[in-house]
Amino acid sequence: MSPIENLTITCDKEDAYSEGDTITGVLSFNLTKDTKVKSVSVKAKGEAYCSWTEGSGDDERSYSAYRSYFKEKHFVVPEDATGSVLPKGIHHFKFRLTIPSESMPSSFKGLHGHIRYILQAKISRKWRWSSTATKEIDFASKSILKFSGTGCPQSGSVNKKVGVFSKGEVHLTASVNRDMCSPGDTLTAFAKICNTSSKSMKPKFSVLKKISYHAGGSTNFSHETLFKCVGDTIEPNSEATSSCNVVIPASAIYNINNCEIISVDYVLKVYLDISFRIDPVVVIPLTIAPPSLTYPCEEVGPYPSGAFGVPSYSDFPAPLYPNLVPTGVLNPAPQQANLASGSNELPPSAPLYDFLAPAYPSPSVQQPATRLDNQPEDQPPSYSSLF
Known part of the structure:
Protein backbone atom coordinates (compact mmCIF):
# COMPACT_ATOMS: atom_id res chain seq x y z
CA MET A 1 0.00 0.00 0.00
CA LYS A 142 -4.85 37.59 -25.12
CA SER A 143 -3.94 36.90 -28.75
CA ILE A 144 -7.61 36.87 -29.71
CA LEU A 145 -7.37 40.65 -30.18
CA LYS A 146 -4.96 40.21 -33.09
CA PHE A 147 -7.66 38.45 -35.10
CA SER A 148 -10.85 39.95 -33.67
CA GLY A 149 -13.21 42.79 -34.48
CA THR A 150 -12.83 46.42 -33.49
CA GLY A 151 -15.57 46.70 -30.89
CA CYS A 152 -17.21 49.40 -33.03
CA PRO A 153 -20.56 49.37 -34.87
CA GLN A 154 -20.74 47.08 -37.91
CA SER A 155 -23.35 46.90 -40.64
CA GLY A 156 -24.26 45.46 -44.01
CA SER A 157 -27.02 45.66 -46.59
CA VAL A 158 -28.66 43.74 -49.41
CA ASN A 159 -31.06 44.62 -52.22
CA LYS A 160 -33.18 41.82 -53.71
CA LYS A 161 -36.07 41.42 -56.13
CA VAL A 162 -38.92 39.41 -54.66
CA GLY A 163 -39.68 37.36 -57.80
CA VAL A 164 -41.97 36.70 -60.73
CA PHE A 165 -45.02 36.07 -58.53
CA SER A 166 -44.71 39.41 -56.79
CA LYS A 167 -43.87 42.86 -58.03
CA GLY A 168 -41.20 45.11 -56.58
CA GLU A 169 -38.13 44.49 -54.46
CA VAL A 170 -36.93 44.70 -50.88
CA HIS A 171 -33.91 46.45 -49.37
CA LEU A 172 -32.49 45.34 -46.00
CA THR A 173 -29.89 47.26 -44.00
CA ALA A 174 -28.71 45.55 -40.80
CA SER A 175 -26.34 46.79 -38.12
CA VAL A 176 -25.13 45.99 -34.60
CA ASN A 177 -23.92 48.57 -32.07
CA ARG A 178 -20.59 46.70 -31.52
CA ASP A 179 -18.97 43.55 -32.87
CA MET A 180 -16.97 42.58 -29.75
CA CYS A 181 -18.51 41.48 -26.45
CA SER A 182 -18.21 39.07 -23.53
CA PRO A 183 -20.40 36.18 -22.34
CA GLY A 184 -23.56 37.54 -20.70
CA ASP A 185 -23.46 40.86 -22.60
CA THR A 186 -26.41 42.33 -24.50
CA LEU A 187 -25.96 43.83 -27.95
CA THR A 188 -28.45 45.93 -29.91
CA ALA A 189 -29.16 44.93 -33.51
CA PHE A 190 -31.18 46.94 -36.03
CA ALA A 191 -32.87 46.10 -39.32
CA LYS A 192 -34.11 48.80 -41.66
CA ILE A 193 -36.47 47.39 -44.31
CA CYS A 194 -37.77 49.13 -47.39
CA ASN A 195 -40.44 46.85 -48.82
CA THR A 196 -41.69 47.98 -52.23
CA SER A 197 -43.06 44.53 -53.07
CA SER A 198 -46.56 43.09 -52.73
CA LYS A 199 -45.44 40.53 -50.09
CA SER A 200 -45.38 40.83 -46.31
CA MET A 201 -42.29 39.69 -44.41
CA LYS A 202 -40.75 39.44 -40.93
CA PRO A 203 -37.21 40.40 -39.85
CA LYS A 204 -35.37 37.75 -37.85
CA PHE A 205 -32.19 37.97 -35.75
CA SER A 206 -30.00 35.07 -34.63
CA VAL A 207 -26.51 34.42 -33.22
CA LEU A 208 -24.77 31.35 -34.64
CA LYS A 209 -21.69 29.54 -33.32
CA LYS A 210 -19.58 27.54 -35.76
CA ILE A 211 -16.93 25.05 -34.58
CA SER A 212 -14.45 23.64 -37.08
CA TYR A 213 -12.12 20.67 -36.53
CA HIS A 214 -9.22 20.15 -38.94
CA ALA A 215 -7.20 16.93 -39.32
CA GLY A 216 -5.63 14.94 -42.15
CA GLY A 217 -6.79 17.35 -44.85
CA SER A 218 -10.45 17.02 -43.78
CA THR A 219 -12.71 19.39 -41.83
CA ASN A 220 -15.63 18.62 -39.55
CA PHE A 221 -18.17 21.39 -38.92
CA SER A 222 -20.80 21.83 -36.25
CA HIS A 223 -23.28 24.71 -35.86
CA GLU A 224 -25.36 25.90 -32.93
CA THR A 225 -27.94 28.68 -32.61
CA LEU A 226 -27.36 30.58 -29.36
CA PHE A 227 -30.07 33.25 -29.74
CA LYS A 228 -33.09 33.92 -31.95
CA CYS A 229 -35.59 36.79 -32.15
CA VAL A 230 -38.47 37.59 -34.55
CA GLY A 231 -39.60 41.14 -35.33
CA ASP A 232 -43.01 42.48 -36.33
CA THR A 233 -44.48 41.91 -39.79
CA ILE A 234 -43.53 44.42 -42.47
CA GLU A 235 -46.53 45.05 -44.70
CA PRO A 236 -46.29 45.45 -48.52
CA ASN A 237 -45.22 48.85 -49.84
CA SER A 238 -43.99 50.08 -46.48
CA GLU A 239 -40.79 51.00 -44.68
CA ALA A 240 -39.88 50.23 -41.08
CA THR A 241 -36.96 49.86 -38.66
CA SER A 242 -36.89 46.90 -36.27
CA SER A 243 -34.55 46.53 -33.29
CA CYS A 244 -33.63 43.58 -31.09
CA ASN A 245 -31.69 43.18 -27.83
CA VAL A 246 -29.33 40.29 -28.61
CA VAL A 247 -28.32 38.39 -25.47
CA ILE A 248 -25.02 36.50 -25.53
CA PRO A 249 -25.37 33.45 -23.21
CA ALA A 250 -23.16 33.44 -20.12
CA SER A 251 -22.03 29.93 -21.10
CA ALA A 252 -20.65 31.08 -24.47
CA ILE A 253 -16.97 30.27 -24.99
CA TYR A 254 -14.45 32.68 -26.48
CA ASN A 255 -13.55 32.89 -30.16
CA ILE A 256 -10.67 30.61 -31.14
CA ASN A 257 -8.76 31.70 -34.21
CA ASN A 258 -5.13 30.94 -33.34
CA CYS A 259 -5.31 27.13 -33.29
CA GLU A 260 -4.45 25.06 -36.36
CA ILE A 261 -6.83 22.19 -35.63
CA ILE A 262 -9.81 23.80 -33.81
CA SER A 263 -11.57 27.10 -34.49
CA VAL A 264 -14.67 28.77 -32.99
CA ASP A 265 -16.45 31.66 -34.73
CA TYR A 266 -19.67 33.64 -34.16
CA VAL A 267 -21.90 35.61 -36.52
CA LEU A 268 -25.01 37.76 -36.17
CA LYS A 269 -27.45 36.76 -38.89
CA VAL A 270 -30.20 39.22 -39.86
CA TYR A 271 -32.64 38.10 -42.55
CA LEU A 272 -36.16 38.57 -43.88
CA ASP A 273 -38.52 35.63 -43.80
CA ILE A 274 -40.39 35.80 -47.14
CA SER A 275 -42.67 32.91 -48.05
CA PHE A 276 -41.73 30.97 -51.20
CA ARG A 277 -38.59 33.07 -51.75
CA ILE A 278 -34.89 32.89 -50.87
CA ASP A 279 -34.53 35.06 -47.79
CA PRO A 280 -32.31 38.17 -48.05
CA VAL A 281 -29.52 37.76 -45.48
CA VAL A 282 -26.91 40.04 -43.90
CA VAL A 283 -24.18 38.31 -41.85
CA ILE A 284 -21.99 40.29 -39.41
CA PRO A 285 -19.04 38.55 -37.66
CA LEU A 286 -18.94 38.80 -33.84
CA THR A 287 -16.06 38.35 -31.42
CA ILE A 288 -16.64 36.96 -27.92
CA ALA A 289 -13.65 37.67 -25.67
CA PRO A 290 -12.86 37.92 -21.93
CA PRO A 291 -14.30 41.07 -20.26
CA SER A 292 -10.80 42.42 -19.57
CA LEU A 293 -10.02 42.43 -23.30
CA THR A 294 -13.16 44.04 -24.72
CA TYR A 295 -13.21 47.82 -25.17
CA PRO A 296 -16.27 48.67 -27.27
CA CYS A 297 -16.75 52.05 -28.93
CA GLU A 298 -19.40 54.43 -27.72
CA GLU A 299 -22.73 52.84 -28.51
CA VAL A 300 -24.64 54.44 -31.36
CA GLY A 301 -27.93 54.05 -33.18
CA PRO A 302 -28.85 52.20 -36.38
CA TYR A 303 -26.61 53.67 -39.06
CA PRO A 304 -26.65 52.38 -42.61
CA SER A 305 -23.87 50.39 -44.21
CA GLY A 306 -20.67 52.39 -44.45
CA ALA A 307 -21.37 54.67 -41.47
CA PHE A 308 -18.21 55.65 -39.62
CA GLY A 309 -16.22 53.84 -42.27
CA VAL A 310 -17.17 50.36 -41.02
CA PRO A 311 -16.95 47.46 -43.47
CA SER A 312 -20.04 45.81 -44.91
CA TYR A 313 -20.58 42.06 -44.59
CA SER A 314 -23.05 40.41 -46.96
CA ASP A 315 -23.29 37.59 -49.49
CA PHE A 316 -25.27 39.90 -51.77
CA PRO A 317 -24.40 42.89 -53.97
CA ALA A 318 -24.32 46.39 -52.50
CA PRO A 319 -27.55 48.44 -52.56
CA LEU A 320 -28.42 50.44 -55.64
CA TYR A 321 -28.43 53.79 -53.85
CA PRO A 322 -25.54 55.27 -51.82
CA ASN A 323 -25.49 55.43 -48.04
CA LEU A 324 -25.36 58.57 -45.99
CA VAL A 325 -22.26 59.23 -43.89
CA PRO A 326 -22.38 61.34 -40.71
CA THR A 327 -20.46 64.60 -40.98
CA GLY A 328 -18.80 64.42 -37.59
CA VAL A 329 -18.40 62.66 -34.27
CA LEU A 330 -19.05 64.56 -31.07
CA ASN A 331 -16.56 64.68 -28.24
CA PRO A 332 -17.35 62.10 -25.53
CA ALA A 333 -17.37 63.47 -21.99
CA PRO A 334 -14.18 62.81 -19.98
CA GLN A 335 -14.51 59.58 -17.99
CA GLN A 336 -12.49 57.76 -15.37
CA ALA A 337 -11.54 54.14 -16.04
CA ASN A 338 -9.73 51.19 -14.57
CA LEU A 339 -8.47 49.06 -17.45
CA ALA A 340 -7.22 46.33 -15.17
CA SER A 341 -10.75 45.65 -13.97
CA GLY A 342 -12.07 45.31 -17.49
CA SER A 343 -13.93 48.62 -17.55
CA ASN A 344 -15.30 49.67 -20.92
CA GLU A 345 -14.78 53.38 -20.17
CA LEU A 346 -12.05 55.48 -21.67
CA PRO A 347 -8.96 56.19 -19.51
CA PRO A 348 -8.31 59.83 -18.56
CA SER A 349 -5.31 59.97 -20.91
CA ALA A 350 -7.24 58.74 -23.93
CA PRO A 351 -7.51 61.32 -26.71
CA LEU A 352 -10.89 62.94 -27.29
CA TYR A 353 -12.03 63.33 -30.87
CA ASP A 354 -13.78 66.40 -32.18
CA PHE A 355 -15.58 66.90 -35.48
CA LEU A 356 -13.86 65.28 -38.42
CA ALA A 357 -11.39 67.47 -40.28
CA PRO A 358 -12.47 68.62 -43.75
CA ALA A 359 -11.30 66.53 -46.68
CA TYR A 360 -9.71 69.58 -48.31
CA PRO A 361 -8.12 72.53 -46.46
CA SER A 362 -9.85 75.84 -46.86
CA PRO A 363 -7.96 78.33 -49.05
CA SER A 364 -5.81 80.71 -47.11
CA VAL A 365 -6.95 84.34 -46.97
CA GLN A 366 -4.16 86.74 -47.78
CA GLN A 367 -3.93 89.48 -45.17
CA PRO A 368 -2.85 93.06 -46.11
CA ALA A 369 0.75 93.78 -45.34
CA THR A 370 1.47 95.84 -42.22
CA ARG A 371 4.19 98.49 -42.13
CA LEU A 372 6.73 98.12 -39.39
CA ASP A 373 7.58 101.87 -39.16
CA ASN A 374 5.42 104.88 -38.46
CA GLN A 375 5.88 106.46 -41.86
CA PRO A 376 2.76 107.24 -43.87
CA GLU A 377 2.16 105.04 -46.84
CA ASP A 378 3.32 106.41 -50.25
CA GLN A 379 0.59 108.22 -52.13
CA PRO A 380 -0.14 107.24 -55.74
CA PRO A 381 1.53 109.50 -58.37
CA SER A 382 -0.47 112.47 -59.68
CA TYR A 383 -1.71 112.80 -63.22
CA SER A 384 0.59 115.73 -63.94
CA SER A 385 3.68 113.85 -62.80
CA LEU A 386 2.98 111.12 -65.32
CA PHE A 387 2.47 113.45 -68.30
Whole structure:
Protein backbone atom coordinates (compact mmCIF):
# COMPACT_ATOMS: atom_id res chain seq x y z
CA MET A 1 0.00 0.00 0.00
CA SER A 2 1.35 3.43 -0.97
CA PRO A 3 2.42 5.65 1.95
CA ILE A 4 1.43 8.74 -0.10
CA GLU A 5 -2.04 10.12 0.61
CA ASN A 6 -4.09 13.19 -0.38
CA LEU A 7 -1.81 14.43 -3.16
CA THR A 8 -3.39 17.75 -4.21
CA ILE A 9 -2.51 20.90 -6.16
CA THR A 10 -3.79 24.31 -5.04
CA CYS A 11 -3.32 27.47 -7.12
CA ASP A 12 -3.07 30.93 -5.60
CA LYS A 13 -5.76 32.19 -8.03
CA GLU A 14 -8.70 30.45 -9.64
CA ASP A 15 -9.24 33.02 -12.40
CA ALA A 16 -8.19 32.40 -15.98
CA TYR A 17 -4.51 32.62 -16.94
CA SER A 18 -3.09 34.12 -20.15
CA GLU A 19 0.15 34.24 -22.11
CA GLY A 20 3.11 35.33 -19.98
CA ASP A 21 1.33 34.77 -16.63
CA THR A 22 3.02 33.04 -13.70
CA ILE A 23 1.27 30.15 -11.95
CA THR A 24 2.01 29.92 -8.24
CA GLY A 25 0.56 27.51 -5.75
CA VAL A 26 1.13 24.74 -3.22
CA LEU A 27 1.62 20.99 -3.64
CA SER A 28 0.38 19.09 -0.59
CA PHE A 29 0.45 15.43 0.45
CA ASN A 30 0.57 13.25 3.54
CA LEU A 31 3.07 10.46 4.24
CA THR A 32 2.02 7.63 6.55
CA LYS A 33 5.70 6.75 7.17
CA ASP A 34 9.19 7.95 6.33
CA THR A 35 9.47 7.58 2.55
CA LYS A 36 12.40 7.65 0.12
CA VAL A 37 11.57 9.50 -3.11
CA LYS A 38 13.58 10.14 -6.29
CA SER A 39 11.90 13.49 -7.02
CA VAL A 40 8.77 15.57 -6.50
CA SER A 41 7.71 17.84 -9.36
CA VAL A 42 4.89 19.96 -10.77
CA LYS A 43 4.49 20.27 -14.56
CA ALA A 44 2.32 22.68 -16.58
CA LYS A 45 1.40 21.96 -20.18
CA GLY A 46 -1.00 23.08 -22.90
CA GLU A 47 -2.28 20.88 -25.72
CA ALA A 48 -4.99 20.60 -28.38
CA TYR A 49 -6.50 17.39 -29.73
CA CYS A 50 -9.33 16.46 -32.08
CA SER A 51 -10.61 13.23 -33.64
CA TRP A 52 -13.67 11.95 -35.50
CA THR A 53 -14.78 9.18 -37.86
CA GLU A 54 -16.47 9.49 -41.24
CA GLY A 55 -18.24 6.89 -43.35
CA SER A 56 -19.03 3.30 -42.38
CA GLY A 57 -17.96 -0.22 -43.23
CA ASP A 58 -15.16 -0.40 -45.78
CA ASP A 59 -15.43 3.35 -46.37
CA GLU A 60 -14.94 4.25 -42.71
CA ARG A 61 -12.03 6.58 -42.08
CA SER A 62 -10.73 8.16 -38.88
CA TYR A 63 -9.10 11.56 -38.54
CA SER A 64 -7.09 12.93 -35.63
CA ALA A 65 -4.65 15.74 -34.90
CA TYR A 66 -2.59 16.86 -31.90
CA ARG A 67 -0.73 20.06 -31.04
CA SER A 68 1.50 20.72 -28.04
CA TYR A 69 1.92 24.36 -27.01
CA PHE A 70 4.27 24.30 -24.04
CA LYS A 71 5.65 22.20 -21.18
CA GLU A 72 7.19 23.70 -18.05
CA LYS A 73 8.45 21.66 -15.08
CA HIS A 74 9.42 22.67 -11.55
CA PHE A 75 11.08 20.32 -9.05
CA VAL A 76 10.09 20.96 -5.45
CA VAL A 77 12.32 18.04 -4.42
CA PRO A 78 15.29 17.82 -6.86
CA GLU A 79 16.02 14.64 -8.77
CA ASP A 80 18.39 12.35 -6.89
CA ALA A 81 19.33 8.88 -8.16
CA THR A 82 20.02 7.67 -4.60
CA GLY A 83 16.79 9.18 -3.31
CA SER A 84 15.80 11.62 -0.59
CA VAL A 85 13.98 10.57 2.58
CA LEU A 86 10.90 12.61 3.50
CA PRO A 87 9.65 12.26 7.07
CA LYS A 88 6.22 11.01 8.04
CA GLY A 89 3.51 13.65 8.17
CA ILE A 90 1.88 16.41 6.09
CA HIS A 91 4.05 18.20 3.51
CA HIS A 92 3.47 21.49 1.70
CA PHE A 93 5.72 22.59 -1.17
CA LYS A 94 5.36 25.91 -3.01
CA PHE A 95 5.82 25.91 -6.79
CA ARG A 96 6.17 28.59 -9.48
CA LEU A 97 5.72 28.10 -13.25
CA THR A 98 5.68 30.69 -16.04
CA ILE A 99 3.48 30.36 -19.12
CA PRO A 100 5.33 31.31 -22.34
CA SER A 101 4.38 34.60 -24.01
CA GLU A 102 3.73 33.04 -27.42
CA SER A 103 0.20 33.08 -28.87
CA MET A 104 -1.91 30.14 -27.62
CA PRO A 105 -5.65 29.40 -27.96
CA SER A 106 -8.18 29.62 -25.13
CA SER A 107 -9.45 26.58 -23.25
CA PHE A 108 -12.09 24.59 -25.14
CA LYS A 109 -14.07 21.37 -24.83
CA GLY A 110 -16.24 20.13 -27.71
CA LEU A 111 -17.78 17.05 -29.26
CA HIS A 112 -14.73 16.12 -31.35
CA GLY A 113 -11.85 17.70 -29.47
CA HIS A 114 -10.47 19.86 -26.70
CA ILE A 115 -7.84 22.48 -25.83
CA ARG A 116 -6.57 21.88 -22.30
CA TYR A 117 -4.11 23.48 -19.91
CA ILE A 118 -3.27 21.28 -16.92
CA LEU A 119 -0.98 21.04 -13.91
CA GLN A 120 0.40 17.60 -13.08
CA ALA A 121 2.08 16.71 -9.79
CA LYS A 122 4.32 13.65 -9.67
CA ILE A 123 6.15 11.86 -6.85
CA SER A 124 8.69 9.40 -8.25
CA ARG A 125 10.03 6.50 -6.17
CA LYS A 126 12.60 3.87 -7.02
CA TRP A 127 11.06 0.51 -8.01
CA ARG A 128 7.59 1.84 -7.28
CA TRP A 129 4.74 3.28 -9.34
CA SER A 130 4.76 7.05 -9.39
CA SER A 131 1.96 8.89 -7.60
CA THR A 132 0.30 11.61 -9.69
CA ALA A 133 -2.42 14.24 -9.43
CA THR A 134 -3.75 16.64 -12.09
CA LYS A 135 -5.59 19.96 -12.03
CA GLU A 136 -7.05 21.69 -15.09
CA ILE A 137 -6.69 25.47 -15.26
CA ASP A 138 -8.71 27.94 -17.32
CA PHE A 139 -6.79 29.77 -20.05
CA ALA A 140 -8.05 32.89 -21.84
CA SER A 141 -5.87 33.95 -24.76
CA LYS A 142 -4.85 37.59 -25.12
CA SER A 143 -3.94 36.90 -28.75
CA ILE A 144 -7.61 36.87 -29.71
CA LEU A 145 -7.37 40.65 -30.18
CA LYS A 146 -4.96 40.21 -33.09
CA PHE A 147 -7.66 38.45 -35.10
CA SER A 148 -10.85 39.95 -33.67
CA GLY A 149 -13.21 42.79 -34.48
CA THR A 150 -12.83 46.42 -33.49
CA GLY A 151 -15.57 46.70 -30.89
CA CYS A 152 -17.21 49.40 -33.03
CA PRO A 153 -20.56 49.37 -34.87
CA GLN A 154 -20.74 47.08 -37.91
CA SER A 155 -23.35 46.90 -40.64
CA GLY A 156 -24.26 45.46 -44.01
CA SER A 157 -27.02 45.66 -46.59
CA VAL A 158 -28.66 43.74 -49.41
CA ASN A 159 -31.06 44.62 -52.22
CA LYS A 160 -33.18 41.82 -53.71
CA LYS A 161 -36.07 41.42 -56.13
CA VAL A 162 -38.92 39.41 -54.66
CA GLY A 163 -39.68 37.36 -57.80
CA VAL A 164 -41.97 36.70 -60.73
CA PHE A 165 -45.02 36.07 -58.53
CA SER A 166 -44.71 39.41 -56.79
CA LYS A 167 -43.87 42.86 -58.03
CA GLY A 168 -41.20 45.11 -56.58
CA GLU A 169 -38.13 44.49 -54.46
CA VAL A 170 -36.93 44.70 -50.88
CA HIS A 171 -33.91 46.45 -49.37
CA LEU A 172 -32.49 45.34 -46.00
CA THR A 173 -29.89 47.26 -44.00
CA ALA A 174 -28.71 45.55 -40.80
CA SER A 175 -26.34 46.79 -38.12
CA VAL A 176 -25.13 45.99 -34.60
CA ASN A 177 -23.92 48.57 -32.07
CA ARG A 178 -20.59 46.70 -31.52
CA ASP A 179 -18.97 43.55 -32.87
CA MET A 180 -16.97 42.58 -29.75
CA CYS A 181 -18.51 41.48 -26.45
CA SER A 182 -18.21 39.07 -23.53
CA PRO A 183 -20.40 36.18 -22.34
CA GLY A 184 -23.56 37.54 -20.70
CA ASP A 185 -23.46 40.86 -22.60
CA THR A 186 -26.41 42.33 -24.50
CA LEU A 187 -25.96 43.83 -27.95
CA THR A 188 -28.45 45.93 -29.91
CA ALA A 189 -29.16 44.93 -33.51
CA PHE A 190 -31.18 46.94 -36.03
CA ALA A 191 -32.87 46.10 -39.32
CA LYS A 192 -34.11 48.80 -41.66
CA ILE A 193 -36.47 47.39 -44.31
CA CYS A 194 -37.77 49.13 -47.39
CA ASN A 195 -40.44 46.85 -48.82
CA THR A 196 -41.69 47.98 -52.23
CA SER A 197 -43.06 44.53 -53.07
CA SER A 198 -46.56 43.09 -52.73
CA LYS A 199 -45.44 40.53 -50.09
CA SER A 200 -45.38 40.83 -46.31
CA MET A 201 -42.29 39.69 -44.41
CA LYS A 202 -40.75 39.44 -40.93
CA PRO A 203 -37.21 40.40 -39.85
CA LYS A 204 -35.37 37.75 -37.85
CA PHE A 205 -32.19 37.97 -35.75
CA SER A 206 -30.00 35.07 -34.63
CA VAL A 207 -26.51 34.42 -33.22
CA LEU A 208 -24.77 31.35 -34.64
CA LYS A 209 -21.69 29.54 -33.32
CA LYS A 210 -19.58 27.54 -35.76
CA ILE A 211 -16.93 25.05 -34.58
CA SER A 212 -14.45 23.64 -37.08
CA TYR A 213 -12.12 20.67 -36.53
CA HIS A 214 -9.22 20.15 -38.94
CA ALA A 215 -7.20 16.93 -39.32
CA GLY A 216 -5.63 14.94 -42.15
CA GLY A 217 -6.79 17.35 -44.85
CA SER A 218 -10.45 17.02 -43.78
CA THR A 219 -12.71 19.39 -41.83
CA ASN A 220 -15.63 18.62 -39.55
CA PHE A 221 -18.17 21.39 -38.92
CA SER A 222 -20.80 21.83 -36.25
CA HIS A 223 -23.28 24.71 -35.86
CA GLU A 224 -25.36 25.90 -32.93
CA THR A 225 -27.94 28.68 -32.61
CA LEU A 226 -27.36 30.58 -29.36
CA PHE A 227 -30.07 33.25 -29.74
CA LYS A 228 -33.09 33.92 -31.95
CA CYS A 229 -35.59 36.79 -32.15
CA VAL A 230 -38.47 37.59 -34.55
CA GLY A 231 -39.60 41.14 -35.33
CA ASP A 232 -43.01 42.48 -36.33
CA THR A 233 -44.48 41.91 -39.79
CA ILE A 234 -43.53 44.42 -42.47
CA GLU A 235 -46.53 45.05 -44.70
CA PRO A 236 -46.29 45.45 -48.52
CA ASN A 237 -45.22 48.85 -49.84
CA SER A 238 -43.99 50.08 -46.48
CA GLU A 239 -40.79 51.00 -44.68
CA ALA A 240 -39.88 50.23 -41.08
CA THR A 241 -36.96 49.86 -38.66
CA SER A 242 -36.89 46.90 -36.27
CA SER A 243 -34.55 46.53 -33.29
CA CYS A 244 -33.63 43.58 -31.09
CA ASN A 245 -31.69 43.18 -27.83
CA VAL A 246 -29.33 40.29 -28.61
CA VAL A 247 -28.32 38.39 -25.47
CA ILE A 248 -25.02 36.50 -25.53
CA PRO A 249 -25.37 33.45 -23.21
CA ALA A 250 -23.16 33.44 -20.12
CA SER A 251 -22.03 29.93 -21.10
CA ALA A 252 -20.65 31.08 -24.47
CA ILE A 253 -16.97 30.27 -24.99
CA TYR A 254 -14.45 32.68 -26.48
CA ASN A 255 -13.55 32.89 -30.16
CA ILE A 256 -10.67 30.61 -31.14
CA ASN A 257 -8.76 31.70 -34.21
CA ASN A 258 -5.13 30.94 -33.34
CA CYS A 259 -5.31 27.13 -33.29
CA GLU A 260 -4.45 25.06 -36.36
CA ILE A 261 -6.83 22.19 -35.63
CA ILE A 262 -9.81 23.80 -33.81
CA SER A 263 -11.57 27.10 -34.49
CA VAL A 264 -14.67 28.77 -32.99
CA ASP A 265 -16.45 31.66 -34.73
CA TYR A 266 -19.67 33.64 -34.16
CA VAL A 267 -21.90 35.61 -36.52
CA LEU A 268 -25.01 37.76 -36.17
CA LYS A 269 -27.45 36.76 -38.89
CA VAL A 270 -30.20 39.22 -39.86
CA TYR A 271 -32.64 38.10 -42.55
CA LEU A 272 -36.16 38.57 -43.88
CA ASP A 273 -38.52 35.63 -43.80
CA ILE A 274 -40.39 35.80 -47.14
CA SER A 275 -42.67 32.91 -48.05
CA PHE A 276 -41.73 30.97 -51.20
CA ARG A 277 -38.59 33.07 -51.75
CA ILE A 278 -34.89 32.89 -50.87
CA ASP A 279 -34.53 35.06 -47.79
CA PRO A 280 -32.31 38.17 -48.05
CA VAL A 281 -29.52 37.76 -45.48
CA VAL A 282 -26.91 40.04 -43.90
CA VAL A 283 -24.18 38.31 -41.85
CA ILE A 284 -21.99 40.29 -39.41
CA PRO A 285 -19.04 38.55 -37.66
CA LEU A 286 -18.94 38.80 -33.84
CA THR A 287 -16.06 38.35 -31.42
CA ILE A 288 -16.64 36.96 -27.92
CA ALA A 289 -13.65 37.67 -25.67
CA PRO A 290 -12.86 37.92 -21.93
CA PRO A 291 -14.30 41.07 -20.26
CA SER A 292 -10.80 42.42 -19.57
CA LEU A 293 -10.02 42.43 -23.30
CA THR A 294 -13.16 44.04 -24.72
CA TYR A 295 -13.21 47.82 -25.17
CA PRO A 296 -16.27 48.67 -27.27
CA CYS A 297 -16.75 52.05 -28.93
CA GLU A 298 -19.40 54.43 -27.72
CA GLU A 299 -22.73 52.84 -28.51
CA VAL A 300 -24.64 54.44 -31.36
CA GLY A 301 -27.93 54.05 -33.18
CA PRO A 302 -28.85 52.20 -36.38
CA TYR A 303 -26.61 53.67 -39.06
CA PRO A 304 -26.65 52.38 -42.61
CA SER A 305 -23.87 50.39 -44.21
CA GLY A 306 -20.67 52.39 -44.45
CA ALA A 307 -21.37 54.67 -41.47
CA PHE A 308 -18.21 55.65 -39.62
CA GLY A 309 -16.22 53.84 -42.27
CA VAL A 310 -17.17 50.36 -41.02
CA PRO A 311 -16.95 47.46 -43.47
CA SER A 312 -20.04 45.81 -44.91
CA TYR A 313 -20.58 42.06 -44.59
CA SER A 314 -23.05 40.41 -46.96
CA ASP A 315 -23.29 37.59 -49.49
CA PHE A 316 -25.27 39.90 -51.77
CA PRO A 317 -24.40 42.89 -53.97
CA ALA A 318 -24.32 46.39 -52.50
CA PRO A 319 -27.55 48.44 -52.56
CA LEU A 320 -28.42 50.44 -55.64
CA TYR A 321 -28.43 53.79 -53.85
CA PRO A 322 -25.54 55.27 -51.82
CA ASN A 323 -25.49 55.43 -48.04
CA LEU A 324 -25.36 58.57 -45.99
CA VAL A 325 -22.26 59.23 -43.89
CA PRO A 326 -22.38 61.34 -40.71
CA THR A 327 -20.46 64.60 -40.98
CA GLY A 328 -18.80 64.42 -37.59
CA VAL A 329 -18.40 62.66 -34.27
CA LEU A 330 -19.05 64.56 -31.07
CA ASN A 331 -16.56 64.68 -28.24
CA PRO A 332 -17.35 62.10 -25.53
CA ALA A 333 -17.37 63.47 -21.99
CA PRO A 334 -14.18 62.81 -19.98
CA GLN A 335 -14.51 59.58 -17.99
CA GLN A 336 -12.49 57.76 -15.37
CA ALA A 337 -11.54 54.14 -16.04
CA ASN A 338 -9.73 51.19 -14.57
CA LEU A 339 -8.47 49.06 -17.45
CA ALA A 340 -7.22 46.33 -15.17
CA SER A 341 -10.75 45.65 -13.97
CA GLY A 342 -12.07 45.31 -17.49
CA SER A 343 -13.93 48.62 -17.55
CA ASN A 344 -15.30 49.67 -20.92
CA GLU A 345 -14.78 53.38 -20.17
CA LEU A 346 -12.05 55.48 -21.67
CA PRO A 347 -8.96 56.19 -19.51
CA PRO A 348 -8.31 59.83 -18.56
CA SER A 349 -5.31 59.97 -20.91
CA ALA A 350 -7.24 58.74 -23.93
CA PRO A 351 -7.51 61.32 -26.71
CA LEU A 352 -10.89 62.94 -27.29
CA TYR A 353 -12.03 63.33 -30.87
CA ASP A 354 -13.78 66.40 -32.18
CA PHE A 355 -15.58 66.90 -35.48
CA LEU A 356 -13.86 65.28 -38.42
CA ALA A 357 -11.39 67.47 -40.28
CA PRO A 358 -12.47 68.62 -43.75
CA ALA A 359 -11.30 66.53 -46.68
CA TYR A 360 -9.71 69.58 -48.31
CA PRO A 361 -8.12 72.53 -46.46
CA SER A 362 -9.85 75.84 -46.86
CA PRO A 363 -7.96 78.33 -49.05
CA SER A 364 -5.81 80.71 -47.11
CA VAL A 365 -6.95 84.34 -46.97
CA GLN A 366 -4.16 86.74 -47.78
CA GLN A 367 -3.93 89.48 -45.17
CA PRO A 368 -2.85 93.06 -46.11
CA ALA A 369 0.75 93.78 -45.34
CA THR A 370 1.47 95.84 -42.22
CA ARG A 371 4.19 98.49 -42.13
CA LEU A 372 6.73 98.12 -39.39
CA ASP A 373 7.58 101.87 -39.16
CA ASN A 374 5.42 104.88 -38.46
CA GLN A 375 5.88 106.46 -41.86
CA PRO A 376 2.76 107.24 -43.87
CA GLU A 377 2.16 105.04 -46.84
CA ASP A 378 3.32 106.41 -50.25
CA GLN A 379 0.59 108.22 -52.13
CA PRO A 380 -0.14 107.24 -55.74
CA PRO A 381 1.53 109.50 -58.37
CA SER A 382 -0.47 112.47 -59.68
CA TYR A 383 -1.71 112.80 -63.22
CA SER A 384 0.59 115.73 -63.94
CA SER A 385 3.68 113.85 -62.80
CA LEU A 386 2.98 111.12 -65.32
CA PHE A 387 2.47 113.45 -68.30
